Amino acid sequence: MKITLFIPCFIDAIYPKVGMAMVQILEKLGHTIEFPGELTCCGQPPFNSGYWPEARRLARPVLKRLENAGAIVIGSGSCGAMLKSFYPQLFAGEPEEAAANALSAKCFEFSGFLVNQLGVTDLGASFPHKVTFHDGCHGLREMLGKQPPRELLKHVRGLELVEMTEAETCCGFGGTFATKFASISTAMGEVKCASAAETGADYMVSNDSSCLMHLKGLLDRQGRPLKTLHLAEILVQS
Amino acid sequence: MTGNATQFQNDADRLTSDLTHRQRIQSAMTKYYAARYPRQAIFRDWQEGRQTAAETKWAGINELDKHLAEFEKNAVSRGTSVHWTSTSEQARQVIVDIIRRHNAQRIVKSKVMTSEEIHLNQLLESLGFEVVESDLGEYIQQLKNEPPYHFVFPCMHLSREEISDLFENHLGTAQTHDPEALTMIARDVLRKKYIEADIGITGANFIVAETGMISITENEGNARLTAALPRVMITLVGIEKILPRLADLALFLPMLATAGTGQPLTCYNTMYGGPRQPGEVDGPEEWHVVFLDNNRTTLLADPEQRDALHCIRCGACLNVCPIFKNVGGFSYGTTYQGPIGSVITPHLRGLQDWKHLSSASSLCGACTETCPVKIDLHHHLLHNRRNAVAEKPGRLESLLWQGFTFLMKRPWLYQTGLRVGRLLQPLHGLVKGDILDPARAWTKSRELPEIAPVSFRDYWKNRPLVSAGDRKGGPP
Amino acid sequence: MTERDKIFSRIRDALKTASPKPGSHHLGHHPTAQQPDSLTAARTAASGARDWLPSVGHTEAEWITLFTKNSFDLRTSVIVAADAGAAHRQLRALSEAEGWARVATHGHGIAAGASAALGLNQINTDGGYDVHALERCDAGISGCDALIAQTGSILLTTRSGGGRALSVLPPHHVVIARLDQMVPDLPSAYELLHHTYGPAQWPSMITIITGPSRTGDIERILVLGAHGPKKLTVILY
């Protein structure tokens, strides 16, 4: 199958390894990857800030470029949610409404795509560590639910998954919220980090790099030994 | 920033660093989760129940005029007086007139959130009437001279020690740290109040069009006593509390209890259909239902957010909200706290003054997921942000987003920016965390991520071309 | 124009544009002109609740077991007696154990009978009552319209329960009921209400009582008897 990869800006710039891991996994499964390098931003930052016309200006090229794409896989629940559930709202009543609805149907979060669309749960990975999983809110609530990432982790050799009590609680990143309301964002992150640390895990894993960017920043500042990794980076370990 | 926004930021900064406060709220909520989720799980189908509840409210609200008229006709036929008020001022006037007409002095109230909205207690006290809140939590807040902290759990921020001190100061009772003993102190004081009161004021959780009744959900029995003993009963209620049919309550009562406190039903769910009827032995001689609009019709006129009027005030969205749990109820500065408060307050009290509450959210969606009537809460926060900008864009912010859009629409410019950033990043260490740091809002509490030496784009462009055949290695 | 007219006209103006059906927010939607039959197609809780509420079983025996279990969780005491005589003896035993001196009741067949058999000072609320005297009673003894298995609740009204205060002012509320008053679930309770009182005989108060009065306002710790009865007993036969 030809798969179009949508790589959000922060994966491109800060966590390229996540994108590379996704490519490696999907190619190993025999799929052809297409990467539209001219797409930089889905428009979520201005959208979330209330600047919808600006968001539409960023989203239009995405709609146009992905019009003829097959399955579109997105490495971040948050940007995934933008394409999948917020484009239809952003373009409601606009000429592109139908295109946005059509795009919505073919967008998939990475782990949900593997498990639900490809029916793959075992990628032959091995990672002999204790990990705890953080559900990115948008992945969890706008895209796929709790199960797919856990299914994938369950099949990683040597990996021990310990759930934290606050697995489904927001980490406090929230895009511009993280700096606009830094004290709240930090407090939320602290709750998350404390809950993750309580499990005694070595790694906090998530399917959303944007959450991890915030959490890693906090963990490093607090000098906690807990490390962060994107799910895709685990699935390529052998 | 408006005064409200500054106050919110300051309170949030202060309360997020108050670990005792955060801990207390967290532990109260942990008790709530432990009760709620198992209770929800025994529903045959909670999700379908939510959908049914949502559609029932939707049908009710979208024919609000018809249902309110039906309520009125039925209620009046049994001797109920129905009053219509557009503003706080009018509602206050109607209530004061009723009280004066009866030469009443003593007033007992059960929980009425709408009365917080119109600041009724302050008015009645200033006019020299005795007003007593009878719900335990509300009574404690009244003694403390504070509004409710949470519209379902009014004094959840207080410890038993603080409550004991409060009782000692106001009632002269001995110190006790036993919740039961504290409750009994309030019980004794308030029993006398119901018996002596001339007027009982209640709220309502539902208005039933079909039978002209209101329904009150409570646990303590204070509303039942308030509606039983005084000779005049006044019910103040927002026009949106409508349900078309009496039997709709068969679903709404258990859903409200489950979402609100994790109970199968609260102790008392009582439907009132009039003042004392011929042949009845007690109950008020007069019953006045005071309907309040107070800008609810403004929200009604926004079809996109109209479903916010479906709210049954269960408080669940507050209980799961990570913002609420970290900043607490008072920071909001609103009658209705938490996600629902952030959504509706801009409609009730002005968008520009209250838009900051809609921005103060990570949009995690826990509220929408938990809401028993499926209000699209976190999306409405986005709608409020959009409406606020459309109405009055921030000058600097506008420029910023135009700049951002300009940059991001040009991949080459974005990539150049990235390269420059990569070059400059080592210099950031010189200012990190201090006042000159442009990223201070981030770096005050967090390390800044590093820009990778090779971006994904560069990797993709430069990776050795493999033939399609080689790539299709097939599954291992 | 009265205030009522103004409010109704604002409502009618506001409703000229329809709002999207709940649950459709994942798709793009924008307000449309009112479609006449879209509202009538909505689900209603009044007719659809049973399918989603907790299961209750099919037989009367299952309902009684469920009612007893729910009551236990709620701290309601349930006493199942063999017949009226046994119920009266149970009530007397309760009265002696708690040292009642005065009780209140009303002219409801089986509640009045049971109370009379106690041979104590009693108030009958039927002819009106002095509120201080009612407050001093040790127990209020009433009948009811139905018992609801699904939630362990008692359904009563001003008529079946001796007014508004009898079941809430004294510190112990005792309900005397027949086993055949058990209904399986909340929808059945509402059907019964309609059947008994609708459409023109509605009492001014209908209440569903689920356990003795309680509060969790202090540190979310459960305390019974916040304002209403500290104890609730159901004697069934």
Ligand code: SF4
């Ligand atoms: S918005 Fe929903 S969850 Fe929040 S209080 Fe209202 S009904 Fe409850």
